[in-house]
Amino acid sequence: MLACLAFVPVEFVVDSFVILQDSAPSELKTVFTYFEDNYIGAKVQRTKVPSRKDPRFDRELWNVYSRTCNGRPRTNNNLEGWHNALQSTMKSHPHLLSLITSLKLEQSDMENES
Numbered sequence: 471m472l473a474c475l476a477f478v479p480v481e482f483v484v485d486s487f488v489i490l491q492d493s494a495p496s497e498l499k500t501v502f503t504y505f506e507d508n509y510i511g512a513k514v515q516r517t518k519v520p521s522r523k524d525p526r527f528d529r530e531l532w533n534v535y536s537r538t539c540n541g542r543p544r545t546n547n548n549l550e551g552w553h554n555a556l557q558s559t560m561k562s563h564p565h566l567l568s569l570i571t572s573l574k575l576e577q578s579d580m581e582n583e584s
Contacts, residue, residue, distance in 0.1 A: 472505050480533045484510060
């Protein structure tokens with residue numbers, strides 16, 4: 471269920487995480503601690519007002535709620551596919567002119583597909 475937090479609006483992620491954490495079995499404490507430290511932000515214990523540290527990975531970085539609502543891709547798989555196709559058409563360390571020629575060829579292929 472932790473993975474589902476990526477589909478919750480960013481402003482509700484922390485509250486949703488707390489609900490999941492409270493209902494999780496004690497065997498998963500280590501997993502929840504790791505997720506909290508890296509993706510939610512660890513609680514700061516010694517303050518009167520409840521607060522959290524900044525997570526290692528900002529919530530806006532990994533949350534895909536708005537991207538999903540807007541019909542945008544949630545991953546960069548399309549970019550990976552393009553990169554693999556481009557890489558297969560040229561040598562591993564092309565000369566500058568060879569690289570430019572390959573990029574022009576790729577550009578013309580993309581224009582022909584549109």
